[in-house]
Amino acid sequence: xxxxxxxxxxxxxxxxxxxADCSGSMSVDGKIQSLNTAIREALPHMRTVANExxxxxxxxxSLAFGSGAQWQVSxxxxxxxxxxxxxxxxxxxxxxxxxxxxxxxxxxPPMTDRALPPVLVLISDGQPTDDFSGGLAALMREPWGKKAxxxxxxxxEDADTEVLQRFIGHAEVKPLQANNPETLVRHIKWVSTxxxxxxxxxxxxxxxxxxxxxxxxxxxxxxxTGPQAPDDVW
Amino acid sequence: xxxxxxxxxxxxxxxxxxxxxxxxxxxxxELPNQDAVRIAPGARVDGADCGDAAALVLALADGHGSPKxxxxxxxxxxxxxxxxxxxxxxxxxxxPTLRKxxxxxxxxxxxxxxxxxxxxxxxxxxxxxxxxxGALDEPGRRQLEVNPALAYGSTLLTVVVGPTxxxxxxxxxxxxxxxxxxxxxxxxxxxxxxxxxxxTTSLCAPRAADEVRVYCQTLAGAPxxxxxxxxxxxxxxxxxxxxxxxxxxxxxxxxxxxGEAGVKPHLRGWLDEASQQGSGDDISVGILWRAP
Numbered sequence: 001x002x003x004x005x006x007x008x009x010x011x012x013x014x015x016x017x018x019x020a021d022c023s024g025s026m027s028v029d030g031k032i033q034s035l036n037t038a039i040r041e042a043l044p045h046m047r048t049v050a051n052e053x054x055x056x057x058x059x060x061x062s063l064a065f066g067s068g069a070q071w072q073v074s075x076x077x078x079x080x081x082x083x084x085x086x087x088x089x090x091x092x093x094x095x096x097x098x099x100x101x102x103x104x105x106x107x108x109p110p111m112t113d114r115a116l117p118p119v120l121v122l123i124s125d126g127q128p129t130d131d132f133s134g135g136l137a138a139l140m141r142e143p144w145g146k147k148a149x150x151x152x153x154x155x156x157e158d159a160d161t162e163v164l165q166r167f168i169g170h171a172e173v174k175p176l177q178a179n180n181p182e183t184l185v186r187h188i189k190w191v192s193t194x195x196x197x198x199x200x201x202x203x204x205x206x207x208x209x210x211x212x213x214x215x216x217x218x219x220x221x222x223x224x225t226g227p228q229a230p231d232d233v234w
Numbered sequence: 235x236x237x238x239x240x241x242x243x244x245x246x247x248x249x250x251x252x253x254x255x256x257x258x259x260x261x262x263x264e265l266p267n268q269d270a271v272r273i274a275p276g277a278r279v280d281g282a283d284c285g286d287a288a289a290l291v292l293a294l295a296d297g298h299g300s301p302k303x304x305x306x307x308x309x310x311x312x313x314x315x316x317x318x319x320x321x322x323x324x325x326x327x328x329x330p331t332l333r334k335x336x337x338x339x340x341x342x343x344x345x346x347x348x349x350x351x352x353x354x355x356x357x358x359x360x361x362x363x364x365x366x367x368g369a370l371d372e373p374g375r376r377q378l379e380v381n382p383a384l385a386y387g388s389t390l391l392t393v394v395v396g397p398t399x400x401x402x403x404x405x406x407x408x409x410x411x412x413x414x415x416x417x418x419x420x421x422x423x424x425x426x427x428x429x430x431x432x433x434t435t436s437l438c439a440p441r442a443a444d445e446v447r448v449y450c451q452t453l454a455g456a457p458x459x460x461x462x463x464x465x466x467x468x469x470x471x472x473x474x475x476x477x478x479x480x481x482x483x484x485x486x487x488x489x490x491x492x493g494e495a496g497v498k499p500h501l502r503g504w505l506d507e508a509s510q511q512g513s514g515d516d517i518s519v520g521i522l523w524r525a526p
Contacts, residue, residue: 003484006472006478009471009507055258056514112474114469143430204303204434205303206387206433206434
């Protein structure tokens, strides 16, 4: 075949960011250990989904917030190479700072307009102790923050689901409630597979028509909230 | 439906090519190609000299393909048909100011009304089935109740080359590029910063006519040597915008140096490669160029 016109071809980047609460309360009743285990166990499933769509390049990062916030994995890392570093708990719940740091990374550049909508997964067991509204506003000022698929997981009954709902920003998508390790594993796996698969499909959406996200969110494995179950520990 | 717009002198020397391929991701998920591309006059387009036409019209549409736009393949085909039909109303011999006013004020309304009327006819003949609606969630079904045209949602690019002017029209994502006689690549319409993250303005939006962008170019100086229209799957297949703009330049150079034989036999293969190794999306192109 004759030389192909144009420059270098490339698959479309899909940025997937874990935003995890590492406040002191996450050390109670094994929550942080369960979160570490759930994400580590979900990674092979995430890789499988990524392999099924070779036209999306899944790049993973993780950020922890407690007293302050810091990137655990700061560079967008191909999911095949991504390794989960166990999170340690410390102090407060600086969720607003965490969102500001994510917002900085969603600026263009370094992001490009040809990316697929990023997936942001916020996991928390408590209430923000800093300026959450300011952090959320910073995130929503970025075009990719606004267009991101935003999912939230509430660990335990003390989690502030109202704050998590504001992060999601779409009334029809509710925070996922995890009151025991098994449910947490199920939610983490759902985000890592079903949501990732949906976000990596390139179908277009008509903008500005009623409510709804620019990426269809599949139904979660169970109802987002429910009555206390016998095996609930959080 | 008329596909030969107006009357008047011919746009001498323009030739045309088009191609459309099903996206790699669509092949994997067994979805059809939801793009459509047509050039009027249709029968003698590919490689033939279009010099006997009063105006040459290229229309390219990209059906949204999302679950709620489950009939967008039909919506895209309807869009290009309506584009060719409404271009037939273009006052070819009118003064430039009147032609410009028609293009900016009347054409968008005619396009959107024509498309929506076509959707209404299609829906009357074949209402949504339980199977189609059953695949949607409740919010999706509610949206379709309010706006059934969403099922047919599509973008539209149209180029009309007349004897003394070129009209460019864009609604939604996709790209229009031009190449000058000395190889410089340009965009007749600036990129719309709102169109990112898979969201696009659309023919199915309630105020679609207001979203249509038009540029009228008078051919007083040097007209473009090549015009490329492409669905967004093509630009998204390249690492950066420079790599995509290079496509237009390379096609211009190939057609200049080798003629149609240097492009036509390979075009579908190039688009397939771009979809497989790049965006995974359907890719369609229409190319208008002036033979040397």
